[in-house]
Amino acid sequence: MQFFIDLSRFSFLQYALIAAVLASTASGIVGSIIVIRRSTYIAGAISHCVLGGLGVARFFNVVYGIDWLTPMVGALIAAVIAASIIAWVIVYAKERIDSILSIIWAMGMAIGITFIMKTPGYSQDLMSYLFGSILMVSTSDLTLMLILDAIIIAGTVLFYNRILALCFNEESAKVYGVPVGLITFILHILIALTIVLLTQIVGVVLVIALLSIPAVTASRLTVNLSTMMVVATLLSLIASFGGLYISYTPGLPVGATIIELAGLIYCMVLLGFFIRRKLR
Amino acid sequence: MTPIISCTNVCFSYGHHEVLHEINVTVEQNSFIGIVGPNGGGKTTLLRLLLGLEKPNRGKISLLGQAPEKARKYAGYVPQHLQYDEKFPATVQDITLMSRSGLRPIGPFGKNDKIKAHNALSRVGMTKFIKRPFAQLSGGQQQRVLIAQALAGEPKILLFDEPTANIDTEGEEAINSLLRSLAQSITVVVVSHNVNTVLDCASHVLCINRTASMNALADMQPELIERARGGGVAILHHELDCHVFDKQGGGACPTNSETLKK
Numbered sequence: 001m002q003f004f005i006d007l008s009r010f011s012f013l014q015y016a017l018i019a020a021v022l023a024s025t026a027s028g029i030v031g032s033i034i035v036i037r038r039s040t041y042i043a044g045a046i047s048h049c050v051l052g053g054l055g056v057a058r059f060f061n062v063v064y065g066i067d068w069l070t071p072m073v074g075a076l077i078a079a080v081i082a083a084s085i086i087a088w089v090i091v092y093a094k095e096r097i098d099s100i101l102s103i104i105w106a107m108g109m110a111i112g113i114t115f116i117m118k119t120p121g122y123s124q125d126l127m128s129y130l131f132g133s134i135l136m137v138s139t140s141d142l143t144l145m146l147i148l149d150a151i152i153i154a155g156t157v158l159f160y161n162r163i164l165a166l167c168f169n170e171e172s173a174k175v176y177g178v179p180v181g182l183i184t185f186i187l188h189i190l191i192a193l194t195i196v197l198l199t200q201i202v203g204v205v206l207v208i209a210l211l212s213i214p215a216v217t218a219s220r221l222t223v224n225l226s227t228m229m230v231v232a233t234l235l236s237l238i239a240s241f242g243g244l245y246i247s248y249t250p251g252l253p254v255g256a257t258i259i260e261l262a263g264l265i266y267c268m269v270l271l272g273f274f275i276r277r278k279l280r
Numbered sequence: 281m282t283p284i285i286s287c288t289n290v291c292f293s294y295g296h297h298e299v300l301h302e303i304n305v306t307v308e309q310n311s312f313i314g315i316v317g318p319n320g321g322g323k324t325t326l327l328r329l330l331l332g333l334e335k336p337n338r339g340k341i342s343l344l345g346q347a348p349e350k351a352r353k354y355a356g357y358v359p360q361h362l363q364y365d366e367k368f369p370a371t372v373q374d375i376t377l378m379s380r381s382g383l384r385p386i387g388p389f390g391k392n393d394k395i396k397a398h399n400a401l402s403r404v405g406m407t408k409f410i411k412r413p414f415a416q417l418s419g420g421q422q423q424r425v426l427i428a429q430a431l432a433g434e435p436k437i438l439l440f441d442e443p444t445a446n447i448d449t450e451g452e453e454a455i456n457s458l459l460r461s462l463a464q465s466i467t468v469v470v471v472s473h474n475v476n477t478v479l480d481c482a483s484h485v486l487c488i489n490r491t492a493s494m495n496a497l498a499d500m501q502p503e504l505i506e507r508a509r510g511g512g513v514a515i516l517h518h519e520l521d522c523h524v525f526d527k528q529g530g531g532a533c534p535t536n537s538e539t540l541k542k
Contacts, residue, residue, distance in 0.1 A: 161389060168365075169362055177383065
């Protein structure tokens with residue numbers, strides 16, 4: 001009850017709820033694509049690389065006073081660079097993609113930790129980067145999230161058919177005239193933007209979970225991608241609101257609670273299917 | 281008239297293993313070509329070259345008078361083994377519409393696209409499954425939907441790699457009948473081990489075994505055709521080095537090592 005009383009009084013809670021809506025939308029849409037394309041490892045590599053961008057941006061922001069280079073802007077730059085490299089490797093290079101992803105994953109983390117540790121001042125931010133800080137979302141963060149969401153929704157609506165064909169079978173898509181290189185690039189940019197958006201909520205470590213768990217749960221309940229996106233968004237929203245509510249009074253970490261709740265919903269859906277099969 | 285397919289001195293290797301050597305083939309519009317040959321003879325590779333999915337080491341290929349990469353959007357292709365997620369979340373309609381995704385650069389499919397998809401599904405007898413999840417269909421039903429997918433893009437040429445491989449006898453006759461009707465308006469190229477498909481439908485037979493030779497079906501040995509039609513022969517086996525589609529007294533397919541077997 002305290003949660004609802006405070007919700008009407010404190011703007012930080014209202015901002016957190018708005019952030020949850022924005023993050024859930026991106027998570028449901030792009031998470032579904034990631035799941036059907038089996039690209040969770042790609043999302044993992046980009047999300048961990050984001051830490052590098054956060055750390056470098058904060059260092060230059062604090063040490064050299066570059067105001068525009070906020071950690072979120074740094075995260076965005078790092079995510080887009082990582083996504084572009086991955087898309088290029090997938091389309092043109094013959095390198096083993098899992099090796100490239102491991103390098104991007106580890107290098108991003110290493111650069112991030114180095115710069116965070118060399119940044120003067122209290123390094124409490126490290127924890128919020130790793131595990132999210134939905135209760136500390138500012139209006140400028142919300143504005144950036146809203147812009148990213150608009151780009152993600154527009155990109156998905158415009159290229160939905162081509163993304164679906166690409167995810168089904170790349171060679172068929174190529175034969176039918178889908179510009180596979182361009183769509184792969186667009187798809188990875190959408191993944192990058194979504195990861196930046198979700199980093200604010202659950203941090204770089206738990207981003208893969210928020211991207212994949214609601215979408216995997218939705219895949220058990222739906223028969224086509226567009227419905228899967230809608231259901232995944234709703235499930236993500238339930239997990240985010242529920243996680244925020246459950247964690248508020250006992251002071252639990254919000255990001256972790258959101259993920260735990262999403263995992264619990266997944267287990268309940270699996271259990272539901274199991275019971276239904278037994279009852280038949 | 282420009283030939284719909286033209287291969288001039290085409291050679292292709294996987295690494296050091298040459299799969300196709302000096303292929304010279306010309307296919308005119310509205311022909312029905314049956315491609316036969318032993319496993320590993322280069323049949324599927326030739327289809328992939330025609331679609332620009334592989335590049336020849338030497339020689340020149342043109343499809344509809346253009347480079348394959350440019351012209352392939354006018355082609356319909358049903359591969360033998362299409363790799364896809366068995367739980368892929370898409371309805372039969374979604375899958376059928378995919379061949380039109382190259383025709384519509386952005387935005388959702390329109391009413392016309394859906395009518396084309398419906399018509400294509402009707403031709404393979406799958407309209408009643410239009411809203412069903414593709415993942416829940418049997419292998420044969422999925423194959424028919426993939427044929428509908430190829431048709432929905434209104435192709436000028438259709439390339440099939442073993443279209444009846446996963447289909448039962450009843451379905452096979454329906455597919456053969458469909459292929460015959462398609463060949464009246466567009467060019468059809470079919471790789472098939474199934475003699476019935478080749479003999480019932482093809483106007484020409486292209487024998488591929490590293491090299492290629494084209495033969496008019498009318499020139500084929502009549503008793504062999506009769507034997508294949510009525511003698512319960514359904515499958516071409518690739519065991520002995522004998523020439524199935526020899527011309528009488530000739531040797532029209534000297535590179536082919538196929539044998540008909542009861």
